Amino acid sequence: MASKGSVFLIGPGFIGLEILGKLLHEGYQVTTLVRREEARASIEKLGSRTILGTLDDGNLIRDNAAAADITIHAATADHQPSVDSVLNGIADRAKSGKSSIYIHTSGCSEITDNSNGEYVCDKIYTDDTPKDIDGVADNAPHRSIDLAILKRRKELGAKAKISIVFPPLIYxxxxxxxxxxxxxxxxxxxxxxxxxxxxxxxxxxxxxIHVSDLARGYMTILHYMESTAGVEVLQNPYFFIENxxxxxxxxxxxxxxxxxxxxxxxxxxxxxxxxxxxxxxxxxxxxxxxxxxxxxxxxxxxxxxxxxxxxxxxxxxxxxxxxxxxxxxxxxxxxxxxxxxx
CATH class of the missing domain: 3.90.25.10 (UDP-galactose 4-epimerase, domain 1)
Structure with a gap:
């Protein structure tokens, strides 16, 4: 069996723990960022290496993103410094000739309307029509972070395989x-x-979406990115996961x-x-x-x-x-x- 890539996981919470279990089950070598010392033992017992830090530890995140083949950010959709640190780490890898995979968690609040619940909107976003998502207002929830990712994604080019995932209501x-x-x-x-x-x-x-189906969706996206050329991944950064x-x-x-x-x-x-x-x-x-x-x-x-x-x-x-x-x-x-x- 081919060796699995190394993974840096940010956010071992509700979404991240589910993804972590599937990564470890498939044989990935995972390093997980944990905020609290008391959380380390349970994460390490699962089989992941841990590092202690917060989303504001920029150099720590940058160094670990630079060292990993794959980074998955599942902590929050709205913390730009940690995202910038990941992207800086990916840029460091690119300078040394190494490619990276980055999966970022956004959210479907980004595609909400102004109905205030008064009616059912006919608009349904599909991830195979990225221009519709690109048309979302710049001030929509989570959008400023996604725009920063898209800007760096364009600058980094094919060495950085980057996707943005939009979970809907998770249960x-x-x-x-x-x-x-x-x-x-x-x-x-x-x-x-x-x-x-x-x-x-x-x-x-x-x-x-059920959280277990969501995590399986992340794995499907990861496998697609691993097996697809960077130039092709650049054509569309978006994935919805709904049931x-x-x-x-x-x-x-x-x-x-x-x-x-x-x-x-x-x-x-x-x-x-x-x-x-x-x-x-x-x-x-x-x-x-x-x-x-x-x-x-x-x-x-x-x-x-x-x-x-x-x-x-x-x-x-x-x-x-x-x-x-x-x-x-x-x-x-x-x-x-x-x-x-x-």
Whole structure:
């Protein structure tokens, strides 16, 4: 069997841990950036080397990106210094005649509209028509980072095989019992306030993906980049990963309401609109973009490469896998304050 390349993984969280497991299973030699000393043992037990640092440790990230054949950034879509450090490391490799693969995680908040949930938008983005994604407004969520990547990608040329991945709504039970962001946040809001809610008018649709299918999508993209000439990879930087499911935010709230009502946590399963004064208990100023607008996409490129979704559907996963963890949480939920990838 041919030897696998070395991988530098940034962000061993909900997405990154799932990718890490698949990388190690296939025999890649992985170095993972971890923020906390207490996290190192569990990552190393899986089989990855670790280095201790944060996204602001520019030289550390640059040096490890320069040393690795492959870098995967799965920590956040909105930290430009760490992305710049990765790209500087890739440039260092290029100067010494070495090629690189870089997979960056963006998110489908980038393709949201201004519907405020009042209607279903007919616009569906497809990753085999990159000009439509190129037409996204420069001030759209995550877009400034993606534009910086695209600029450096053009400068680096074929020595740097760079792709940008857009996860939609991610769901499912991840490694080490981790949960995703959007639906669990809505569920925690419902438990705290006694009703399942949605922001805006709830009619807008998002595409969905289970975290295990998402990680398999990353691996499919990686294998494509490994086997494809840099000149060809340069033709299109974008990949969506979705499973064909689209649900309105009102439907998501309704399913959360049914599950929590059955569990005895709320008295009425019927969902209703969350008033703006309570947005701090969802995503604050980002509530409408993250759980209110339309973001519809199709992973045509992945399907053409042979990838198919195989994991549980959204609401089966919610009831069978995620709900028990949410119900066991003891912390007083006060909204989601961290940067949101999607």
């Amino acid at each position: 499912g039970l991840g490694q080490q019992g981790r949960l995703s962001i959007q639906l669990p946040t809505m569920a925690r809001f419902a438990i705290k306030h006694g009703y399942a809610g949605y922001v805006g008018k709830g009619k807008a649709l998002w595409s969905h 064909g499911e689209e649900y309105s935010w009102e439907r998501c709230a309704a399913e959360i309401g049914k599950a929590l009502y059955k569990a005895g946590k709320i008295q009425d399963p019927k969902p209703k609109e969350i008033t703006p004064d309570l947005y701090s208990y969802i995503f604050g100023d980002w509530s409408i973009p993250v759980v209110g607008q339309n973001a519809r996409c199709r992973a045509n490129r992945l399907r053409a490469l042979g990838w198919k979704p195989s994991a549980k559907k959204t609401f089966d996963s919610l009831v069978e896998d995620e709900l028990s963890i949410l119900l066991a949480e003891k912390t007083d939920f006060a909204g989601y304050a961290a940067p949101v990838a999607s």
